[in-house]
Amino acid sequence: MTHFVSHIATVEIPVSHVQKSVEWYTDIFGLNVHFQDQNSAMLTFGAKGVPTIYLVETKEQQGLSFRNTNNDVVHSVIDFYTPSLTDFYQWLQEKHVDVGPLNIHPEHGYGGFGFKDPDGNLLSATNILHPGQ
Known part of the structure; x- marks a missing residue:
């Protein structure tokens, strides 16, 4: 059977104020603004x-x-990858982002944590890569 889908193209996130959210997402994730109007914005991860x-x-x-x-x-429905889970966690705390507990497995060091954007959308960070990533 042929597979018609090769990857996830876009993740859509509801926000209450586009400009405020653009500023937050570009600051927190280093995203680039590809397109923006009064009611929406398309952000990219640069080269990837x-x-x-x-x-x-x-x-x-x-x-x-x-x-x-x-x-x-x-x-959350979105996990963002970071190789530096503890550093990212501490950086978010310094920026006064609402973060949950940092969960790192003591034997293998993999884990993650949840945090919220300005609208209360639950996001997660993980240091786990899966095959093909």
């Missing part, structure tokens, strides 16, 4: 390009997260 982050202004704020009904853990 994919996926793009599409910020869409809306009055309907539901937030990005879900509760796992098997164990009551609240999950």
Whole structure:
């Protein structure tokens, strides 16, 4: 069977104020503004390009997260990769970003943590790479 999809092109994120969110996402992730108008902005990771982050202004704020009904853990729908998990965690704290607990496995050093954007969307950071990444 032929596979028609090769990668995730864009992750769309609801925001209440496009300009405020553009400033936050470019500061926190070093993203580049590819396109911006009054109600939306397309941000890119520079040379890597994919996926793009599409910020869409809306009055309907539901937030990005879900509760796992098997164990009551609240999950984000986006994990950002960093090889320097502890450094990124401390840097976010210094920038007064709302961060959750830092979870690093003592034996292999892999882990992650959750944090929120200005609209309360739950995002995560991890130092785990999967095959093909």
